[in-house]
Amino acid sequence: MRPKRGGFKLTDKILVEDSRCEGPELADHEKVELAPGFSGAGIHCGIKRKRKDLGLIYSEDECSAAGIYTQNKICSASVHVTRDHLTNGRGRALIIASGVANTGTGEQGMKDAKEMARLTSKETGVPENDVLVASTGVIGVRLPMEKLRAGIPRLCRQKAPAGAYDFAHAVRTTDTFIKHAALRFNIGGKVITLAGIAKGSGMVHPNMATILAFITTDLAINSQMLHKALRDSAADTYNMISIDGETSTNDMALIMANGRAGNRRITSPDEDYDTLCYSLGLLNKKLSKLIVRDGEGATKLLEVTVEGAATDEDARIAARAVAKSTLVKTAMFGEDANWGRILCVLGYSGAQVVEDTLDIYVKSSKGRIQVVESGIDAMVDYRSACNLLTDEEVLIDINMNIGEGRATAYGCDLSYDYVRINGDLRSNRR
């Protein structure tokens, strides 16, 4: 399944350039970008067997920075260190190791994550406290620090504005393609760039479908407003995607803003801030959809929209429950318009549901068919409804008809390959 070209809805007022967001066959150096003033790098240092496993983002200027993190109570040492370093609202470099999660590694893991920051600080001149740290990979294994001690200086020497492509490769585990998007928008006549690189599911020695997203921008903004914008946009994007219903120990989304665009610095929720939120929402939605498209074993992208819910929060709960239900996901894999399963999930989701006002539609590029009307069989031709599901992108639209709440969740189907990737490790044990 390959992502398609482009796709942002452009609002002339604020978006002056479409995103560049491509599949594997299109991802070349020019297309992956960081905002002006940022450099990137990615190398192989030996955590993985062959592929790039160490990445850097570096800003020439001081940046406002913000992060959001996994809600898992057990989390990686890198999450602890980054959260700590971001309490001052600044971050000028990001170092990431992929292949090892540095989770379940106790005191030693904390020492190792701090050493990653210290080594990066030494090589780049960025204060240790302004170095953010990320990691993704196998839980319970220590970082091979001797390899990092040799790798980080080499990595830092290679940093360059064109290094975004190498960085995007370095954050991959078994992602089958790199995930990036960028867009430009206009604030007070200044053109602002938002550029994001993300990592989704899949590990060679699989553990977690970790979500990582790193966003750079040349916007001028304080860290409080940057944090609020990131957090709010995540509610409709990163928090609405599910591959297998598991919450990783290593998830994080980070944003760094260096202010180079020269706009009037955003310090309150004004119109400029709204423009940022809208744009960041588009960028994060794009990255989120790329992540679920590349879900382990996924053959289909599943987009579930709930309208007419009692509240937006109820709509979110219901949409997420449908997108992550194993029975819905296997039905989508089987291209079976088994709406009874959707009905059932809505019932146990926890959202307010009135059975006899429920309408359900299935949709794809091939058309749209109502399968449930007022809680019961809409008496359409079942085979036609199944036929819609043979598409690579399948939509389930639910109208609860009880309120104004609305939300969309994204997921993927559950295939034999998910079980193979996550279960059949007999030949692949450490």
Place this chain on the structure above:
Amino acid sequence: MRPKRGGFKLTDKILVEDSRCEGPELADHEKVELAPGFSGAGIHCGIKRKRKDLGLIYSEDECSAAGIYTQNKICSASVHVTRDHLTNGRGRALIIASGVANTGTGEQGMKDAKEMARLTSKETGVPENDVLVASTGVIGVRLPMEKLRAGIPRLCRQKAPAGAYDFAHAVRTTDTFIKHAALRFNIGGKVITLAGIAKGSGMVHPNMATILAFITTDLAINSQMLHKALRDSAADTYNMISIDGETSTNDMALIMANGRAGNRRITSPDEDYDTLCYSLGLLNKKLSKLIVRDGEGATKLLEVTVEGAATDEDARIAARAVAKSTLVKTAMFGEDANWGRILCVLGYSGAQVVEDTLDIYVKSSKGRIQVVESGIDAMVDYRSACNLLTDEEVLIDINMNIGEGRATAYGCDLSYDYVRINGDLRSNRR
């Protein structure tokens, strides 16, 4: 995977006879039982293509009766009717149709469920209000009432004490074996029988892993205490099993007590009541384990015990989360002692967790190995830990070391066959 013979721990004081609980090869007429004074029947009436699809339990005497039901807000018409009929605490007959859930069928579904009760009342002489109704199967399809109108009279004519075997077959959908257990215990010198028949996961045209359990006993007890005993025992049994994390629209567990044993009627939480609770707990645990053993595509039974949690409720939350995690389930299928996934699930379960006090063990008939000590790798030979998982029954023991809470959850692995059964319907669409 075949269940093994017997297996209740006997406490001399109260249990005078072990359960009869067998796999498919052992299930013959004599081994499936109802309590004295009850009759059963099961026939094929045409809902399914060939197999039995209509079942009856009938009591010669009036019974105290109680039920617990799915928490799904969308539930079968049969759940609505049975809940309504049980408000008076009485139930003397149970009629079940398998193959069609009678869910998502609106007003007509309610009429059909009520007609099932009325037809059964007419044939058995049991007041309509004392007839309980159950169903399981495809959601969104109407019951073929003309077949039931012909079938129910025929079914009722066949009722007999030896009809338990036929009833047990009639409640199956794609269960690969019938699930039953019985035991006897002693109250004030009277021998009491508890006999249960259950239905687990799997549908020919699959929808839900519906759990149904029907228990008969000759105990004398009022319906309030019977309900309390059933509800309390479910907390540690039916509510602690997961096949795919989905809550069916049709789940119910019903118990009928006819008082024939002649014990002093239980009307308060005295010592006799405690004896009942202990025995009912054993019976329901047995039936619960049979249900997960026969989970769709399951190759292994997974038993997760959490000790040392802050509270029992926390232990339940944590144990259930591990037992239903798709990443843990696929690891078990792959016989991979990937304890990082267990750590991760504990972190997001919602239970209170202190990372550096966590101990985790894997266990099977082949031994027991500690894989996590104080939150980090216990540094055992990984291959040996994986080797334990090649057994058909795998146990994960977790000690949180922060309190006294304790609970056990039961699940199964996630195999290719689960995806096949639930996904690959191309050849099987209606």
